[in-house]
Amino acid sequence: MQLSIPLSALLLRISAMAVLPVFLNVFAEHQEVFQLPPSGPRCPLPVPNSTASFWITTPGANPLAKEGSEGPLTADVDIAIIGSGITGVSAAYHISRLLAETGDAAKPLKVVILEARDFCSGATGRNGGHLTANIFQDFAVYSSRFGTDDAKRAIALETRTVSEIVKIANESGKTDALDLVSGGRNHLLFTDAEVAEADLDYETAKKAGVDLTDVEFLTKEQVQERYGASYPSVRTPGYNIWPLKLVSHLYTTAANSSALSLALHTNTPVTTLMPIPASSSAGSARRWNLTTPRGPISASYVLHATNAYASHLLAHMHGPAGIVPSRGQIIATRAAVPPSVLTTSAYTGNEGFEYWFPRPVEAGQEKPLVIIGGGREATKPKFELYVSDDSVVNPGVGEALRKFLPVVFPGKYEEGQEPELEWTGIMGYTQTGDPFVGPVIDPANPGAHKGQYISAGYTGHGMPRAFSCAEAVAQMIVADIQGKEWEVPDWLPRHHLTQNRLNE
Template sequence: MGNTFSFFRLALNEFLDNLHTFQTLQARIERSPGLPLPNPSRSFWTYPPSPIATHVSQLPTHADFVVVGSGITGTSVVRRLLDCACADGHDIRVVMLEARDACSGATGRNGGHISPPLYHDYTSLKRDYGRVVAQKMIKLRLAHLEELRSVAEQEGILAESQWREVESVDVFYNSDMFEKAKRKVQTYKADLPFDAEHHEVYEAKEAIEKYRLASDTLGCVSSSAGAIHPYQFVTRILAKLLSQYPDHFSLCTNTPCTSILPPTPSNPYYTLSTPRGTITTPHIIHATNGWASTLLEKLRGKIIPFRGNMSAQRPGQSLPLPDSNATSHRSFIFYTRPIGYDYLTQLPAGEHELMLGGGFAQDGDEGYEAIGNTDDTTYSTRIGAHLSGVLPRYFGENNWGREGVPLEGEWAEGRVKALWSGILGISADSIPWVGRLPRVICGRSEPPLSSIVKSEKEEGEQVHVGAAPGEWIAAGYSGEGMVHAWLSGKALAGMVLGREVEEWFPDIMRITEKRWKKARAENLLDALSSD
């Protein structure tokens, strides 16, 4: 009887602990993310700061389109709006509002990976949405490799953005996880032969020798991917847009949108409040990802903030350095346990810094402390300790060799040059949210159709620019913004302009009332706890 009681007591304590954790998470998820905090942790990407980092245009009293957020999504939206509308002869005004410095959110704080989850997600996408839709999602992710390179070339910033093709290597240390991965690769290669040639499986001995990994590596899966300097990519495009469209584009950094008022009989537009004044517009485009539900309360629990952690580290002296040959560039994802992973890419110049992020499961309670956390002024000390010490473990101490000798500079002189954090936006149903916000979600009435933006194409002739007025969004990339955000923003801009949606855009990413009702944070928490 005593043993039975003890077992019951332990089970009850575990249940109560889990219940408390769940209730704590639930409360955190349902609260407002607030505005981005001032003085965020120092991201290695953002130094030296861009010349337009603190650019403040004069805030007009009215704009045809207001974009909230200056990361990769907002930049993609603004670029297409301006290029398309101005090419058609429309005299439009686009305003971008940013709460902090330009590109100071997740885009300027991530790992720079253009590494689409392909075989990893294909099986579950196929199960949930069918083969055709699953393949469309995979193709969208793959398309970002060429799209980002093409944009960088068009803007003349290919070298500055450090775009490069890399071999992406998934490394496994758990036999069950590796066997599961191999089965997924088989399904993927059978269903998507157009990409099959880019995936190879290496068993332990060959993987260790080929990639110079630690001796307990059980195997690898390699594929093609890319990498980029995300901050340089975005800020250089924004700088070019300011120069190219001085009469059409305004960038207002350190100008948060603090509230939105709906149209009224006396004012047929939305009114956005900022510390610099108010601005009216028929179109609001939300490009704030993890902070989206600050202004859109009904998205709390649908797009969930999540604090990720990153580092910049000097490589060990025995590691081979990438050279001008593109085939020498590699990125890695290290899978050591079912929940979370670490991801690594290497810069092509300078000290050839290793950009390492992850450590989700090291953040206490299997990473739950990161969920709903919007404080990027600091980073998790537990994750920082993990990231700071794990690289010689992954590559093997002999392969790592002596610590790298630091060059003179303003960063820390040890292995780890910098540690910082960033706020991601996790989708409750794992799919990005893109499109026009239904009224039930934005909670505000829409401007009347008569207030659609107009411009003079020819003297005396008025033409409409844009779809029906309203609020729009592209967000919720679940940590994979570099393979979702740019084309999501491009597609969204087309929708705002009233154009036919491109054939390549997956309809499952559209935001609808039905999807909004179905997506529940509890499902995401259950999935995390059951992995």
């Protein structure tokens, strides 16, 4: 750990800075708005004609886009996974590995992934590409709410997820193919309140014995010298990646496994889920009938990997006690200086509302494309909560994003420049920020969803969590199939488990 000057001294130094084009210190207000009851119906299905994200529309980036969208439908499966983002595909990947270790190779399980639109066209295909664990951020609040052990597990979950993904990229020799870049992350502190909060989180984590060796506090002078912005920062290890390419790699690995027979049907939305009466399923253990416009599918187990859209099929998850859709917006804009000046560092700022990083330059390019997302707070008081239409962008958010980098990094971005691409995507927010992981439980009817599981609600921070949360639900399903007891992994916060979330 390198704490160059006391944090208290930083407080005095954040003054007289350029006026940022976004609202600051509005997270508390966001949380208040989040608690309000929903005024509209539950989340609809993903809309058609979604905006074009850089990750999806780059030629050749999504070979699985229309996989299984035509032809015969897989009508009978052991496990139906709804959603082909990082959660759904990671679950298939983990199921294949678990079965390869413990399963009956002569009887591969039948698994299908059902996707409403093209492959990986939800949040995973349109996010910011940050793959960075929070290694002490929010520790004070989290530990006071859920205890020190769970706060430490929240860190363990994220560091483990990131290192597992990096290991997969390295061991498969695909680091470059997946665009994995290790540039660290600067969390810029724009206000005194943010500095004080970072200080509190750091000290609380330190007292709890969290390993903070890799944390570095930088003064605004140090940030200016190294990165060209005049704000103090907390620097931690971090990566960025091409999320769709990672998910495609995980899918191909699972599909090549002999431990399961894996099918993928894109452009096949699940519109309803109905129980199969015990009498009509005599001789088979199929419990659920999934309706799709292409025909029905019967399944013994169902995994909801639908994130923001979870409440469409699970009505009890509509509202602040469940998963609230919230629209995020991103622009891809060309920097005015070469990569040697920008470095490969990723950034977050303004309590995490804004996030950005320069992409690796491609052959023939001199200046990097920078992916920057955020600006939801420009739409306060509603913060784009309950907005699930990613076929359009919000002009107010777009304006904030266009102005942001030229103000934060004077001289490194051209003012008034139009982005090369702009898109939206839908995140799934929960009131504590934690995902729901485990069996689906409707508090009003606890036994009604037997065989259904969920991993969803990552609150805009899914890349360092979803892969491992999907592993936990994959373990639960495989253990149930094999008649074994599931043991909660050390790294999974107990507060993520659905059975511990019934009173929210």
